[in-house]
Amino acid sequence: MTKTVLVLRFSAVGDVVLTAPAIAALREAWPDARIVYAIKERLAHLVEHNPNIDEVIALRDGEGPFSYASRLRAARPSILLDLHGKIRSRILRALLPGVPKVVWHKRDFRDTLPVKLALRPYRASMLFADRYHAAVEEVVGRPLPKGKLQYFLGPEDLAVADGALRKSGLDPGRPLLGISPGANWATKRWPAERFSGLARRALERGFQVAVQGSTREADLARTVVQHAPGAVDLSGKLDLRGLGGFIARCAAFAANDSGPMHMARALGVPTLAFFGSTDPSMFDFRGHEVLFAGVACAPCSFFGRRRCPRGHFRCMLDLTEDRAWGALEPLLSAGRRPLLSA
Numbered sequence: 001m002t003k004t005v006l007v008l009r010f011s012a013v014g015d016v017v018l019t020a021p022a023i024a025a026l027r028e029a030w031p032d033a034r035i036v037y038a039i040k041e042r043l044a045h046l047v048e049h050n051p052n053i054d055e056v057i058a059l060r061d062g063e064g065p066f067s068y069a070s071r072l073r074a075a076r077p078s079i080l081l082d083l084h085g086k087i088r089s090r091i092l093r094a095l096l097p098g099v100p101k102v103v104w105h106k107r108d109f110r111d112t113l114p115v116k117l118a119l120r121p122y123r124a125s126m127l128f129a130d131r132y133h134a135a136v137e138e139v140v141g142r143p144l145p146k147g148k149l150q151y152f153l154g155p156e157d158l159a160v161a162d163g164a165l166r167k168s169g170l171d172p173g174r175p176l177l178g179i180s181p182g183a184n185w186a187t188k189r190w191p192a193e194r195f196s197g198l199a200r201r202a203l204e205r206g207f208q209v210a211v212q213g214s215t216r217e218a219d220l221a222r223t224v225v226q227h228a229p230g231a232v233d234l235s236g237k238l239d240l241r242g243l244g245g246f247i248a249r250c251a252a253f254a255a256n257d258s259g260p261m262h263m264a265r266a267l268g269v270p271t272l273a274f275f276g277s278t279d280p281s282m283f284d285f286r287g288h289e290v291l292f293a294g295v296a297c298a299p300c301s302f303f304g305r306r307r308c309p310r311g312h313f314r315c316m317l318d319l320t321e322d323r324a325w326g327a328l329e330p331l332l333s334a335g336r337r338p339l340l341s342a
């Protein structure tokens with residue numbers, strides 16, 4: 001009988017994107033299995049075009065656990081793989097009795113306890129994506145080759161992005177630097193004025209520059225373009241389709257520790273990532289660049305903070321614009337052009 005693996009991962013953008021290698025490894029191990037992915041409806045686009053996923057069951061806004069569990073039960077899962085590991089997935093696990101379950105753990109207790117006790121800064125003992133992979137190995141019951149980090153665009157994504165770029169006066173066929181100055185937590189954000197500096201230098205060298213962000217990040221994007229005449233503000237103008245398409249159009253991408261940064265890496269766009277209070281060793285930056293000041297207090301948190309508890313914010317402020325340009329310029333000069341056409 002065909003196995004059905006029900007994968008739970010409801011959010012957030014980066015965490016969902018980072019499940020792709022584990023799903024690829026599962027597909028490789030069990031080519032005939034039916035892989036069903038449970039995710040919030042507003043993020044479903046992130047996995048809908050992944051060829052390794054057979055079905056997406058989207059959690060509607062406001063839908064209760066009983067209604068959703070009954071829809072998941074209708075998929076007749078033979079095993080449940082919980083890659084979410086939070087209260088929502090715990091409730092759903094309880095509502096799907098009799099289904100064997102494997103639960104992923106985001107962090108190792110040995111990593112987190114000393115940080116919670118303020119004994120030392122956080123250091124991940126393994127890559128974030130490898131933890132997902134280990135859970136898949138537990139499902140399959142044997143060691144597996146690792147899958148590749150990939151993001152799969154939908155058929156309209158490039159056209160949606162190109163429409164937004166053209167409307168802003170940019171040519172999707174010309175070299176473009178993408179900038180994403182946002183992040184959910186203040187201590188994960190490199191100063192927007194410094195992103196402006198990168199934008200100015202790229203513009204001087206003939207690149208187009210577009211700044212991306214959510215509506216809530218509009219102030220940051222505005223700050224970047226205000227100090228970089230010629231850069232274009234796309235904040236609030238791209239949905240998930242447009243975001244993927246836009247990043248795919250970029251020659252290089254500069255971003256904080258955020259969902260768009262992971263999308264860029266998954267799309268194979270050379271990426272410069274800024275890390276302040278969080279730990280870059282959770283991710284694989286081969287082929288990209290990461291800046292981390294390495295101050296003694298960093299990384300001071302798992303997710304980021306509203307403000308620097310020490311008041312100096314050196315983890316980000318020590319990352320100068322010159323140093324950032326030194327890392328970004330070779331990525332831009334490598335001459336990547338969009339590989340896909342609309």
Ligand code: SF4
Binds near residue numbers: 187299
């Ligand atoms: S400077 Fe140190 S304490 Fe302050 S936010 Fe950065 S890592 Fe945390």
